[in-house]
Amino acid sequence: MDNKKIAKLLKLAADLMEVKGENGFKISAYQRAARAIETLGTPVEEYVRKGILGEIQGIGGSTKKAVLQILEKETFDDLEIIQSEIPLGVQEMLKMKGIGPKKVQHFWISMGIESLGELYYACIENRLAQEKGFGKKTQDNIQLSIEFLESNKGKIHFAKALPVAEMWEKELQHLIGTENVQITGEIRRQCEIITQVEFLVQNAKQAQVLAFVQQKNIEKETIQDNIFCYKMAEWAISMKLIFVENVATELFHTSTTSEHIAELQTLGEMPAHFSEEKDIYAHYQLPFIVPAMREGRGEVTKAKAGNLPTLIEVADIKGVIHAHSTYSDGANSLKDMALACKKMGYEYLVISDHSKAAFYANGLSEGRIEVQHQEIDKLNAQIADFHIFKSIEADILNDGSLDYEAETLQTFDCIIASVHSNLRMDTEKANIRLIKAIENPFTRILGHPTGRLLLARNGYPIDHEKIIDACAANNVVIELNANPHRLDLDWRWIDYALAKNVMIAIDPDAHSIEGINDIRWGVLAAQKGGLYKEMCLNHKRLGEFKQWLAAK
Ligand SMILES: [Zn+2]
Ligand SMILES: [Zn+2]
Numbered sequence: 001m002d003n004k005k006i007a008k009l010l011k012l013a014a015d016l017m018e019v020k021g022e023n024g025f026k027i028s029a030y031q032r033a034a035r036a037i038e039t040l041g042t043p044v045e046e047y048v049r050k051g052i053l054g055e056i057q058g059i060g061g062s063t064k065k066a067v068l069q070i071l072e073k074e075t076f077d078d079l080e081i082i083q084s085e086i087p088l089g090v091q092e093m094l095k096m097k098g099i100g101p102k103k104v105q106h107f108w109i110s111m112g113i114e115s116l117g118e119l120y121y122a123c124i125e126n127r128l129a130q131e132k133g134f135g136k137k138t139q140d141n142i143q144l145s146i147e148f149l150e151s152n153k154g155k156i157h158f159a160k161a162l163p164v165a166e167m168w169e170k171e172l173q174h175l176i177g178t179e180n181v182q183i184t185g186e187i188r189r190q191c192e193i194i195t196q197v198e199f200l201v202q203n204a205k206q207a208q209v210l211a212f213v214q215q216k217n218i219e220k221e222t223i224q225d226n227i228f229c230y231k232m233a234e235w236a237i238s239m240k241l242i243f244v245e246n247v248a249t250e251l252f253h254t255s256t257t258s259e260h261i262a263e264l265q266t267l268g269e270m271p272a273h274f275s276e277e278k279d280i281y282a283h284y285q286l287p288f289i290v291p292a293m294r295e296g297r298g299e300v301t302k303a304k305a306g307n308l309p310t311l312i313e314v315a316d317i318k319g320v321i322h323a324h325s326t327y328s329d330g331a332n333s334l335k336d337m338a339l340a341c342k343k344m345g346y347e348y349l350v351i352s353d354h355s356k357a358a359f360y361a362n363g364l365s366e367g368r369i370e371v372q373h374q375e376i377d378k379l380n381a382q383i384a385d386f387h388i389f390k391s392i393e394a395d396i397l398n399d400g401s402l403d404y405e406a407e408t409l410q411t412f413d414c415i416i417a418s419v420h421s422n423l424r425m426d427t428e429k430a431n432i433r434l435i436k437a438i439e440n441p442f443t444r445i446l447g448h449p450t451g452r453l454l455l456a457r458n459g460y461p462i463d464h465e466k467i468i469d470a471c472a473a474n475n476v477v478i479e480l481n482a483n484p485h486r487l488d489l490d491w492r493w494i495d496y497a498l499a500k501n502v503m504i505a506i507d508p509d510a511h512s513i514e515g516i517n518d519i520r521w522g523v524l525a526a527q528k529g530g531l532y533k534e535m536c537l538n539h540k541r542l543g544e545f546k547q548w549l550a551a552k
Pocket of ligand 2: 322324509
């Protein structure tokens with residue numbers, strides 16, 4: 001189990017204890033342990049293997065026991081006890097953004113509210129606004145937050161679904177042969193949010209597959225004709241097995257949107273019979289269009305005109321842009337991050353720790369920037385065939401300015417400008433704030449343009465066309481933040497950016513060595529948007545990237 005997950009469970013126990021109003025010492029012990037593990041560069045399991053778990057600062061007697069239990073059974077005694085003492089609906093309230101244990105305690109103990117549904121009703125009745133310390137604004141936010149949570153039930157991130165789907169596919173292929181089973185649906189289309197994991201399975205193998213699934217002890221949900229749905233314990237979503245006569249012929253219809261089919265039909269009637277999906281495109285005299293692009297967003301017209309792009313691949317990424325080190329809130333040292341990038345075959349690292357306004361993330365003061373720059377110079381002299389560029393993820397302040405003076409900004413090779421605070425803005429305010437940052441002559445890349453967190457936070461509303469136009473006018477690259485929880489810029493806007501000649505940087509925003517691999521999710525999302533390597537900033541080789549830096 002990874003450190004993040006362990007820390008999350010420890011933090012959950014602390015939160016629930018706070019909701020219940022338990023002893024403060026115990027709560028702070030769990031909070032401390034969660035923080036310690038979250039920022040650890042090495043997997044906790046390694047400490048356990050070496051018998052030095054107790055040496056991690058912040059891990060003591062009872063929390064040490066908890067960590068060991070988590071590794072063994074994915075939960076621990078104190079957590080199980082506290083979970084059994086608080087209604088499930090109350091526990092769910094902790095999932096709301098911006099609602100901490102103190103507020104949840106108030107809803108539960110003082111107001112007698114025991115579920116999200118009841119809380120929503122209390123908002124509608126304006127009861128929350130009348131409570132001391134809440135007010136109309138908090139009430140409105142809670143109402144929105146509950147609506148958001150409800151609308152996202154039964155959905156998970158692509159990055160969470162894909163590895164499990166691939167594991168199932170592999171096992172099933174092993175069981176009944178490669179040609180008799182195939183992932184289809186949203187996963188095959190590389191959708192950023194998944195509601196269902198779907199497989200096409202050869203009908204003749206039904207009995208064999210059903211027996212295999214039964215062994216796995218997963219709960220059957222529904223059976224309709226040849227479609228079997230199962231509830232996956234670790235997910236909020238279901239797995240669908242679609243038994244068909246011919247896997248190859250069904251592949252097209254199960255991994256294509258109706259909008260794409262409608263686009264094809266403008267070119268003439270679709271053939272009723274075909275043996276493989278490539279035959280459909282051949283019928284229309286079109287090049288093959290991959291499932292990721294079958295969205296009905298003009299891809300057929302492009303294909304017809306011979307303008308279908310050769311999509312970017314993970315191997316096209318030559319440098320890592322946007323990563324954090326222990327200088328701010330990253331888990332690994334600058335040196336280790338650089339060496340890891342080099343080992344993975346990248347030619348450069350654009351290290352961009354947090355800036356001073358991001359105090360919660362240990363953002364860098366002017367003095368610490370100097371220290372970091374000295375270390376970068378030293379490392380660049382030591383590490384051959386690789387380069388670390390001096391960057392910073394500068395906070396875009398409320399008025400659109402960046403949080404350093406020009407004399408500091410000019411010491412960097414590359415400024416990434418991002419919004420991290422005061423996220424509640426209307427479109428007009430967000431546009432003004434972002435455009436001012438884009439017009440700052442030091443800004444080279446606009447970081448995660450909307451601040452969204454998929455399935456958790458909508459992000460502030462922006463007028464995408466205006467923002468992209470401003471980037472075009474100021475020669476600023478837009479980030480596609482590759483963290484699977486962000487994928488921001490949304491791939492649906494890549495087309496517009498390309499039309500305006502704005503380059504996209506596929507940035508992992510890595511907070512650890514492991515996080516560098518998130519580049520993959522960014523690339524898969526970018527493929528949906530039709531991105532090709534020539535318009536991806538970090539496709540540039542080291543020399544070309546240096547030229548790009550020098551060009552502004
Ligand atoms: Zn950021
Ligand atoms: Zn970042």
